[in-house]
Amino acid sequence: MNPTKPIARAASDKECLDLMHSLMAYRHEAIHSELMKIRDNYSMLHLDVLILIYHFAKFCSDAILEIGAFVGGATIAAAFGVRDSGQRKKLIVIEPGGSVKHKRLGTRNILRDLERNLAREHVANMVTLIKGQSFRPETISAVRQGLGSDQVGLLILDADAAKRRDIDCYRDKFAEGCWMVIDDIYGANANEKITLSRADVDALVKEGLLEPLGFYGWSTWVGRWCGGQPLHR
Numbered sequence: 001m002n003p004t005k006p007i008a009r010a011a012s013d014k015e016c017l018d019l020m021h022s023l024m025a026y027r028h029e030a031i032h033s034e035l036m037k038i039r040d041n042y043s044m045l046h047l048d049v050l051i052l053i054y055h056f057a058k059f060c061s062d063a064i065l066e067i068g069a070f071v072g073g074a075t076i077a078a079a080f081g082v083r084d085s086g087q088r089k090k091l092i093v094i095e096p097g098g099s100v101k102h103k104r105l106g107t108r109n110i111l112r113d114l115e116r117n118l119a120r121e122h123v124a125n126m127v128t129l130i131k132g133q134s135f136r137p138e139t140i141s142a143v144r145q146g147l148g149s150d151q152v153g154l155l156i157l158d159a160d161a162a163k164r165r166d167i168d169c170y171r172d173k174f175a176e177g178c179w180m181v182i183d184d185i186y187g188a189n190a191n192e193k194i195t196l197s198r199a200d201v202d203a204l205v206k207e208g209l210l211e212p213l214g215f216y217g218w219s220t221w222v223g224r225w226c227g228g229q230p231l232h233r
């Protein structure tokens with residue numbers, strides 16, 4: 001992405017400013033240091049993004065779907081949001097597992113570490129973990145079964161570069177206005193993953209299916225789904 005090029009504008013300025021203001025307010029609350037530990041121990045995402053995931057999970061209607069949980073950083077942030085909402089919300093996460101070389105978070109067994117971390121943070125019983133790739137028919141049907149009649153009010157999408165593929169797999173379950181947190185949108189040395197992710201998100205915005213609310217952290221797009229059914233309130 002060229003940082004000097006104009007970016008798509010769709011959401012109201014007020015909504016974007018409210019989000020920035022909420023983020024600032026959370027920095028003065030206890031959840032800030034709670035999430036800082038989660039970020040340091042388990043997440044590749046920026047702390048600001050984990051705080052927004054917490055915020056959306058706390059206030060969203062309906063269920064939360066995460067694609068690409070890795071060892072649980074964003075999952076735990078979302079679970080804390082659900083916990084602090086005082087409501088029962090389904091939190092369904094998809095992760096195929098494997099190993100990752102990473103200076104801080106390297107692992108030989110993603111699924112083993114994910115399950116251990118969810119248990120360690122006392123959120124394992126809030127999470128439905130679906131082991132598999134997002135686009136496989138058996139994964140899609142497990143997600144549908146888990147959701148039942150619920151719609152998705154927050155999507156956290158941080159898997160591979162195929163953002164549109166994953167959105168297409170689950171879009172009929174997104175509530176109108178479903179919050180979306182999509183990673184891999186920006187990098188100084190734009191690699192293939194970022195170029196493809198960015199192209200998918202830009203196209204969905206152009207088609208009027210996604211509404212941008214801002215860019216946060218290292219590489220994360222935040223916005224809303226505009227192609228779904230009206231929210232049940």
Ligand SMILES: C[S@@+](CC[C@H](N)C(=O)[O-])C[C@H]1O[C@@H](n2cnc3c(N)ncnc32)[C@H](O)[C@@H]1O
Nearest residue numbers: 043044045068070073074095133134158159160
């Ligand atoms: C960058 S990591 C996610 C980081 C995480 N959001 C965090 O808070 O640190 C991407 C994860 O997506 C998973 N993944 C890759 N392709 C996937 C797919 N098609 N479906 C589900 N998960 C996938 C990988 O195994 C990996 O654990």
